Amino acid sequence: MNNQSIKLLSDFIAIESVSTDKSRYREILKAVDFLKKMISKLGFEVDIYQIKDSSPLIVAKRIISPNLKTIGIYAHYDVQPEDPVDKWDSPPFKLDIRGGKIYGRGVADDKGHIIQILTAIDRSIKNKKLSNNIVLVFEGEEENKGANFELFVGQAKKDLETVDVFYIFDMGMKAKNIPQIFYGLRGIITGELKIKIGKTDLHSGIYGNRVMNPAQIIAELLAKIKNGETNEIKIPEFYSTVKKISQKERDLLSEFISDDETEKKNAGIKKFIGDFLSSKVLPSFEVNGIVSGYTGQGAKTIIPSEATLKFSIRLVPNQISQEIKKITEDFIRRNLPKGVDYVLEISDGGDPFYTDFENHFAKKTAEILSDVFKNKTYFNRSGGSIAAAEVLQRLFKKPIILTGFTLPDENIHAPNENIDEEMFYKGIVSLEKIISQ
Ligand SMILES: [Zn+2]
Structure with missing residues (x-):
């Protein structure tokens, strides 16, 4: 564990920032402190948005010049509860690396992405490659209904309005070394x-x-x-x-048709009623x-x-x-x-999210990902929901790109949550290129 980014991830994972657990509210504040220190060191101006005992939203900006492009980056620092604890093969809040996988609560969802982002920024600054303004948005209530997200980003409007494109790093890859970008959520x-x-x-x-x-x-x-x-x-x-899907979109999503028999086995069921598109569209x-x-x-x-x-x-x-x-x-x-x-x-719930998958930033990002992972980048829609995507789109009307470097079998929200070591490092390389595009 001599690697700097792994050390940081290990320290971050050790903080038990479970947002649904009131008794661990101190841990939430500890995570905010941890991030605040790191982000300030990178030359960002950090603002914290908070009411009563809510998990704070961190908004940080590093503006080189108002004339330059501004890249917005979203991720969340809160995690799911670790139970059932006895199903973990190593303690959930202690980073463990075995067989090319990094284990710990939050490594995939979503602390790994945060460390990848901050490492990429650090390296880009050191290499004098960072030529864009960056605005970071780190949420602490994603796993707890995100009740105040809209309020807080509304308060941070002045900083967020300047963003040209938002990246949401809270999604995963299609498979190892096969990147994907999501353009729709339910x-x-x-x-x-x-x-x-x-x-x-x-x-x-x-x-x-x-x-x-x-x-x-x-x-x-x-x-x-x-x-x-x-x-x-x-x-x-x-x-x-x-919304009806166009033939073009149907073709795009048809690339995700996998073999029903394998999927049945994975899900542990005997029969599918709807086709694979039905949970997406x-x-x-x-x-x-x-x-x-x-x-x-x-x-x-x-x-x-x-x-x-x-x-x-x-x-x-x-x-x-x-x-x-x-x-x-x-x-x-x-x-x-x-x-x-x-x-x-x-409940009042959240609206679906949909963005144009042919915008310039999406195309450029796909090129970068394909270049790093040496594979085609797929465009996908998810049956899941991320409130932040819809809120950022509705409030700021800028392109939003959802992607990330986790793999489908990494036990998100479950015991033995993990990430792939190689994807972790390649993710950092991708991020360096994304923030300096
Ligand atoms: Zn998440």
Whole structure:
């Protein structure tokens, strides 16, 4: 571990900046301190945006001249909780290198990228190659709903307005040495429905046929919301604004078709319903959990008094989360029977993200990545959601490039999170070229 960037990564990983864990708020502040010191040393002016006990947003600028291009770089310094700890082969907050892989919570998502970025900046300054202005945006609430991101970047508007292109380094490669750039993400809203028919569970012999069953109500509601055979959502107007994909885009994304049999094996399932494009370009409604009644050992002949449903909806360009929230809410209310009490809560959520994949910066970045990794750079859309991309685009209307140097099998959010050593170093080389383009 004599390498400077590995040493830095090791120190950074040792900070347990889990943003969802209030008891580790000091660790969040420690991570901010750590970054502030490093970034200041590189000649940046650092601003911290914070309210109450939120995880601060770091915005730092290094302006050589207002006449030069300004490159914006986003990443996040908070990490997911480490549990289940006993599934880790080495302690989660202690960097470990074995078999060409670097292990530790946050190495892939997203601290590795931050160290790569800062190392690349350091080297470019030392080599006198850095000819652009740089603005860094490091978030601390990405794994915790990002509740204040929009507020904070709004406050940092003066600095962020000057940015010509934003890079979001929180994504991964198609495969080892095969880079990719994402130009689309889905938006997301989540919801919870609690149904109550009475005060307590009832005897199914005495009350069967006489009362409604909340679990049944949820089952019938779900059947009205979605066709389980096709996954088609049946809420009226749900698809009315969905952006159709052009043939050009279909061709581009078709390069990602992989063999269904391998994918089935990877996912551990027997059958796919939709084709591979359906999770990228179509919205989806999924039940995330249902709780009701008795599921313990043996029989217990009750009619449950309540049932809870949790669901999430992924949105695609040009759906608007507020509109989808409203029609879903109305649909559920209209389709619940009279005579039950219920509480329905749907989050405000985040809108989908889509950017022109033929812009000059995207093309240039693809060239740089291909040059470093000696492979074609793929353009892709992800079924996942990163709120920061949509917010930065909406507020600043500049090209946004989502990419990164992690690999698909690196256990993000799971035990034994890791990155590939070789990709880590090549990522730094790519970043040097990106910031000096
Ligand atoms: Zn992340």
